Amino acid sequence: MTSPRLSLTQITKRYPAVVANDAVSLTVQPGEIHAVLGENGAGKSTLMKIIYGAVKPDGGEIRFNGQGVHIRNPQEARRLGISMVFQHFSLFDTLSVAENVWLGLDKSLTLAQVTQRITDTASQYGLDIDPLRPVHTLGVGEMQRVEIIRALLTNPQLLILDEPTSVLTPQAVEKLFVVLRQLAAEGRSILYISHKLHEIRALCTACTVMRAGRVTGVCDPRQETNASLSQLMIGSLPPELKVRSHQPGAPVLTVRGLRLSSDDPFGVDLQGIDLQVRAGEVVGIAGVSGNGQRELLYALSGEDTRAPAQSITLDDQAVGQWGPDARRAQGLHFVPEERLGRGAVPSLSLAHNLLLTRHDAVASAGLSGALGWLNLKTLKAQATHIIAKYQVKAGGPDAAARSLSGGNLQKFLVGREIEAAPKLLIVSQPTWGVDVGAAAQIRAALLALRDAGCAVLVVSEELDELLELSDRLHVMAEGRLSPALTREEANVSRIGAWMSGLWDKPAQEVNHVAS
Numbered sequence: 188m189t190s191p192r193l194s195l196t197q198i199t200k201r202y203p204a205v206v207a208n209d210a211v212s213l214t215v216q217p218g219e220i221h222a223v224l225g226e227n228g229a230g231k232s233t234l235m236k237i238i239y240g241a242v243k244p245d246g247g248e249i250r251f252n253g254q255g256v257h258i259r260n261p262q263e264a265r266r267l268g269i270s271m272v273f274q275h276f277s278l279f280d281t282l283s284v285a286e287n288v289w290l291g292l293d294k295s296l297t298l299a300q301v302t303q304r305i306t307d308t309a310s311q312y313g314l315d316i317d318p319l320r321p322v323h324t325l326g327v328g329e330m331q332r333v334e335i336i337r338a339l340l341t342n343p344q345l346l347i348l349d350e351p352t353s354v355l356t357p358q359a360v361e362k363l364f365v366v367l368r369q370l371a372a373e374g375r376s377i378l379y380i381s382h383k384l385h386e387i388r389a390l391c392t393a394c395t396v397m398r399a400g401r402v403t404g405v406c407d408p409r410q411e412t413n414a415s416l417s418q419l420m421i422g423s424l425p426p427e428l429k430v431r432s433h434q435p436g437a438p439v440l441t442v443r444g445l446r447l448s449s450d451d452p453f454g455v456d457l458q459g460i461d462l463q464v465r466a467g468e469v470v471g472i473a474g475v476s477g478n479g480q481r482e483l484l485y486a487l488s489g490e491d492t493r494a495p496a497q498s499i500t501l502d503d504q505a506v507g508q509w510g511p512d513a514r515r516a517q518g519l520h521f522v523p524e525e526r527l528g529r530g531a532v533p534s535l536s537l538a539h540n541l542l543l544t545r546h547d548a549v550a551s552a553g554l555s556g557a558l559g560w561l562n563l564k565t566l567k568a569q570a571t572h573i574i575a576k577y578q579v580k581a582g583g584p585d586a587a588a589r590s591l592s593g594g595n596l597q598k599f600l601v602g603r604e605i606e607a608a609p610k611l612l613i614v615s616q617p618t619w620g621v622d623v624g625a626a627a628q629i630r631a632a633l634l635a636l637r638d639a640g641c642a643v644l645v646v647s648e649e650l651d652e653l654l655e656l657s658d659r660l661h662v663m664a665e666g667r668l669s670p671a672l673t674r675e676e677a678n679v680s681r682i683g684a685w686m687s688g689l690w691d692k693p694a695q696e697v698n699h700v701a702s
Contacts, residue, residue: 190253192217192345192376198247200233203607204582204590206234207399208244215345215393220377221365222387222408225397226622227594228610230582231380234397235347238378239271240264252344265291268344272334272351272502273619280323282314284316288337292659301340308336313362317453324453326476339366347378350619352386365389382622383651384413396420421624432659436466439611440487440519443497449484454480455666457486460659464611464642465701469633471606471657472646472668473678473682479666480646484615487644488521501611520544523602524619526593530600533589537581537599538563538570540588544670545569545607569606577602578628594621601629611642630656650679 193215196312200208207230215221225231228266229412236242238249249256258264263273273411278287283300292301305318306568310686314332322330331351352360366617367390378619379391388408404419411419433535445460457479464470472492474480485491487499489511499507501517511521521544523529531540542561570584577598588596597618604612617633633656637643653660660677660700662669662685669690671683 189217191250192252193217193378194218194248194250195234195238196248196250198234198237198244198249199243200230200237200242206400208237210247211397211400211481213395213402213666217328217374217376218371218390219373219393220379222381222394223386224380224392224394224398224416226624228399229593230400231397232349233427235271235349235378238264239269239346239347245507262293265341268342268670269347270338270341270343270345271347271349272331272338273349275335276330278322278330278333279376280321282322283318284320284322284325284333285318285331285416287322288318288340288393291337292340304340305336308339312336312339312366320453324451326481327475329335331476332373335363343375345376345378347380349380351379352381360386362509385624387416388413398422412664412691417623417699420622424499427521431639435468435658436640438463439466439502440464440644441500442487443498444498445483445486445494447482447491447494449482450493454482457482458666460668464644465643466610467640468654468658469637469643469645469656470671471653471660472644472663473650473653473660473686474648474663476648477685478664478686480615480663482666483663483668484613484646487613488519515544516542520604520607520609520612520615522604522612522614524616526596526600527589531588531596534587536570536585536587537574537591538566538584540599541566541570541603545603571603573599573606576606577632594625597621598625598629601632605632605636609636609647611644612636613644613646615646615681616649617645617647618649619647626652629700653682654679662686662690 191214193288195211195213198208198211198491199377199701202330203702206578211230223234224377231278237244238258240263250390255256256267258267285298285305288305289298289301305316308611308670309316314336316329316332316336318698320398322333325333332405335351352363371377373678379387388411392405395402396406398420406419408416425600427606440463442460445457447457449456455478460483472480486494492508492510493508496507501514501519506517507516527533547603567584573579574581574584579599601614601617614633617629621629630652633643645653645656654674654677659671659673660682661671662682664686665688669685
């Protein structure tokens with residue numbers, strides 16, 4: 188009989204505050220696309236890092252192609268034939284795309300050869316990227332494309348993918364699935380981590396479920412439903428979203444003819460953006476990363492103040508040249524896609540991270556004493572309230588932001604801004620890399636905010652999420668914004684075609700692309 192491609196036996200990894208992997212066993216066969224499911228903090232990422240040599244286990248055995256191995260670092264993993272695409276990227280900001288990819292490849296290839304291979308691979312798989320661009324100029328979605336290309340260029344026997352489709356159009360997802368199925372048909376194995384249950388059911392032939400660091404089940408996802416997989420993963424069914432009909436109020440945010448050249452040489456110019464968000468509605472913006480979303484969000488949040496004053500109004504106030512503090516005082520709150528670094532300071536506690544955007548928290552915490560010390564007791568109480576209300580798994584208000592899993596930090600950041608009672612909340616990628624239970628909580632919180640009369644703008648590359656949340660929906664492509672679609676008018680095929688900027692084309696041409 189053929190040896191398993193990968194066999195893990197009783198893998199254990201302990202950290203001071205938690206057992207991340209508790210005697211985990213897992214087997215992946217040649218040619219198998221094997222899903223690993225689990226809520227945020229279940230230990231999936233730690234396990235994948237152990238396989239890839241980025242983390243050393245405290246106990247257990249790893250066998251690859253039937254041979255016992257001790258994978259001391261990612262270089263050894265790649266030599267064995269193991270490659271990984273991380274959810275949190277491992278790229279050097281100051282280097283170019285090609286230089287980053289070159290670092291992980293056989294040095295017998297020249298940089299010029301690697302550059303050409305990147306161009307060819309990007310074109311083949313629909314993962315367009317300029318190999319000469321510095322990584323620090325890329326958006327989150329573009330960085331993930333670099334990671335996918337880098338992994339494919341290593342010609343792996345085992346490919347580990349952590350949330351690989353969160354930045355792809357539906358058409359590009361199908362194209363990636365064709366590639367993955369072909370790799371599996373050639374005998375390669377794939378470990379696939381995703382919170383998109385329909386993807387796992389469509390793509391994967393086996394599934395291992397983890398909860399709290401332990402394996403709780405193995406199944407064939409093709410024989411399961413989304414509901415049964417959710418129950419295996421989180422122990423219960425996620426609450427159903429209750430979307431009520433709405434009657435929106437007066438405009439809160441209005442953008443008129445916004446034209447703004449990017450201050451980044453690799454950025455995207457905004458071309459005549461028209462947008463309106465009214466009280467008591469959710470407006471969604473779909474689109475593949477790198478089409479002007481970052482430039483638009485910077486202009487709306489006040490991080491870029493070069494827009495004409497009258498091009499952006501907030502409650503009839505011309506705010507185009509106001510900074511973030513002034514806009515926040517007017518009722519605009521913002522959750523960025525980069526959780527660590529922009530949304531939160533990694534080394535600061537959750538309580539202290541309240542001070543970044545919550546001026547009401549500063550005021551209510553008060554200053555005491557001649558030197559103006561903050562009242563940390565009040566700050567901690569507010570952080571504790573958010574942790575409890577939004578079911579954040581954390582070691583209390585003193586826990587450092589970087590100690591939280593991605594999904595739990597996202598719940599805290601969303602809760603921090605919602606609890607400020609904003610007039611307008613702008614959220615970028617609200618549930619990127621977040622498990623099904625946490626995603627349901629975040630979406631329910633956004634809808635509750637809408638029902639309370641807040642204007643909500645959601646920028647996301649998750650189409651199902653936008654179709655579920657949005658009262659009206661736009662698509663962004665090449666710095667332009669499409670006309671608005673109502674929830675009834677929007678569908679995956681139409682939006683997927685519009686992501687290529689085809690909303691101005693005849694209907695038959697759009698239908699041809701969508702098909």
